[in-house]
Amino acid sequence: MQRVTVSLEEDLAEAFDALSTEQGYGSRSEAVRDLIRRAIAERGEAAADGACVASLSYVYNxxxxxLAQRLTEISHAHHDQVVATFHIHLDHDHCLESVMLKGPTARVRALADAIRAERGVRFGQLNLITVEPNGRHDHASGDHRHGPHEHLRPAVG
Structure with missing residues (x-):
């Protein structure tokens, strides 16, 4: 077994201790191990070689x-994956953003990881849904006109 040291602000440590006790953990170590196991299991649920749609939500100061400039630059650099961004001012210091993403699962995860890893981003949560192409088609008639493209549908699972 390896020992890992983690530094937490006092209020975060107190909240974690309360949560651990509430959930019946005998120690901080077992609670942390369980969180890590859960994160690893969730990460493996969606195939990395498939396609997905996703919502990434996070809070930042x-x-x-x-930071706001860096987040904007990241979004622009990945304009093929970023479908939309929803921005809310929570208070004088903090903002909540939800970014709708689509594309290859591995690339969407990498983008979400890059955003969550930015200094000042907190509470990042990725909700990922595996999808599969639903055939190419072209809307060349009527009022709805655009070039050939693929639609996506949730993967059966």
Whole structure:
């Protein structure tokens, strides 16, 4: 077994201890191991080689040096994956963003990881849904006109 040291703010440590006790853990270590196991299991649920649609939500402090600019630059660099962004001002310091994503699962996960890893981003949560192409078609008639494209549908599972 390996020992890992983690530093937590006092209020976060107290909240974690309360949660651990509430859920019946005998120690912080067992609670942390269970959180890690759960994260690893969730990560493996969606095949990395398939396609997905996803919602990434996170909170950040907009006063963190250049963070809003970095987040915008990341989104622009991945414009093929970012479908839409929803931005809410929570208070004078914090914002909530939900970013709708689509594309190859591995690339969507990598983008979500990059955003969550930015200094100042907190509470990042990715909700990923595996999809499969539903055939290419073209809307060339009527009022609805655009070029050939694929639609996606939730994967049967």
């Amino acid at each position: 907009h006063h963190t040096r250049a």
